[in-house]
Amino acid sequence: MLYSAMAIKGVEVVRADGELLGRLVDAYANPETGVIERFIVDASAIGGAVKLIPAEKINEYDTERRRLTLDVSIEQAAAADPVPAGIPVVWPNPDDESGPELRVISSVVGYMVEAVDGAVGQAADFLVDSDGLVMRYMVVDTRDWLPGSDKLVPVEWIESIDWVRRRVYLKITQARTRTCQRASAGSHLLDQG
Secondary structure, three states: OEEEOOOOOOOEEEEOOOOEEEEEEEEEEOOOOOEEEEEEEEOHHHOOOEEEEEHHHEEEEEOOOOEEEEOOOHHHHHHOEEOOOOOOOEEOOOOOOOOOOEEEHHHHOOOEEEEOOEEEEEEEEEEEEOOOOEEEEEEEEOOOOOOOOEEEEEHHHEEEEEOOOOEEEEOOOHHHHHOOOEOOOOOOEEOOO
């Protein structure tokens, strides 16, 4: 199943027994692999600050109840790494200091998206595969270029991201972007099967 990264912001985060931990603020992903590695959780429900919870602790995401269940104890959540005030866009990978920096997923939203032969729109969202928490598609708002159409661009078609200029560069042409699958309006999940 594919989930909208933007739609899961603000969902309840609970333990496996249903006890509320807090709300999902955002997530850190590895820009090289597209894998979500850390959840940013406002753990105020357990008297904590904003915490980083490893993504492998996810148990399930209930789309109807807008609830993310994590396999963590209260003690593990309380002991998780705190996130400094302001939630930095870049976070060093705590498991491997020589590894890549992690980036907040929502930080790319609003970046201009350019094909090899010109602009095609703005990054609006990412669709994340529930199997492995891998970003599979970037949702590109093409309303200024293709009125009334958001396109699903496979993330492997991203050539590079310019973090300073706030641009996403694609490996494909504008014509190829036109043929990408259209994103269904307001959908927060897609079933591929």
